[in-house]
Amino acid sequence: MNTALLTLFAGTLNVWAFLLIAEYQIGFLNWIEIPFVAAALLASLLWDAWIYAWHRLNQRTPFFWRFHQVHHSDVQMDLSTALRFHPGEILLSSLANIVVFTALGIALEYMILYKVVFNLNVLFHHSNVAIPEKWDRILRLFLVSPNMHRVHHSRRMRETNSNYSSVLSVWDRLFGTYRESETDRIVFGLEYDRTVEAQSLVQLMKRPFIRRNDPPREGDSTD
Numbered sequence: 344m345n346t347a348l349l350t351l352f353a354g355t356l357n358v359w360a361f362l363l364i365a366e367y368q369i370g371f372l373n374w375i376e377i378p379f380v381a382a383a384l385l386a387s388l389l390w391d392a393w394i395y396a397w398h399r400l401n402q403r404t405p406f407f408w409r410f411h412q413v414h415h416s417d418v419q420m421d422l423s424t425a426l427r428f429h430p431g432e433i434l435l436s437s438l439a440n441i442v443v444f445t446a447l448g449i450a451l452e453y454m455i456l457y458k459v460v461f462n463l464n465v466l467f468h469h470s471n472v473a474i475p476e477k478w479d480r481i482l483r484l485f486l487v488s489p490n491m492h493r494v495h496h497s498r499r500m501r502e503t504n505s506n507y508s509s510v511l512s513v514w515d516r517l518f519g520t521y522r523e524s525e526t527d528r529i530v531f532g533l534e535y536d537r538t539v540e541a542q543s544l545v546q547l548m549k550r551p552f553i554r555r556n557d558p559p560r561e562g563d564s565t566d
């Protein structure tokens with residue numbers, strides 16, 4: 344469903360926006376003269392910071408959380424969790440993304456380079472691969488590692504409200520939302536709607552429009 348939405352709706356709009364950016368030299372990165380490699384790195388850094396901010400907004404705003412909670416509803420975290428998003432969130436983020444990448448003047452080739460790294464890392468840090476904690480610790484000095492993102496999918500709300508970064512871990516460290524935990528004892532999912540029935544496709548689609556839609560707050564946890 345999300346692939347169809349991304350391809351037909353977001354893809355079409357994105358291509359149109361990227362063509363306009365290139366033709367009219369719109370946005371911040373088109374106003375400065377820097378070499379390709381430096382521009383690609385700067386574009387990736389700016390975009391990664393935006394993804395952090397957008398994720399945090401999705402988590403802290405009641406309206407956006409209605410949709411984003413579907414990503415957190417998975418009680419067994421694995422690679423498929425990386426694909427579990429409500430189409431409403433895909434739609435909202437596609438629209439917000441177009442505005443931001445146009446303002447930043449990110450060219451299509453920079454976005455493709457970033458997306459290759461982004462998709463690989465997002466699939467990897469949602470997977471249930473077991474890597475030793477000492478290797479994970481080294482990895483998360485730079486990138487969002489599996490153990491780092493597992494904390495974000497914890498049932499404990501104060502852990503859910505941390506580790507928002509997607510590729511570079513620096514944003515959480517910079518903005519004070521970095522948190523470590525013993526990943527062996529993390530229970531994945533939300534405090535509510537943990538039954539098999541609540542995990543059906545129909546229920547997940549309905550979830551933004553039904554009860555218990557407040558975003559998680561500090562102190563909500565039962566632990």
Ligand SMILES: [Zn+2]
Binds near residue numbers: 414
């Ligand atoms: Zn989240």
Ligand SMILES: [Zn+2]
Binds near residue numbers: 414424469495
């Ligand atoms: Zn996630």
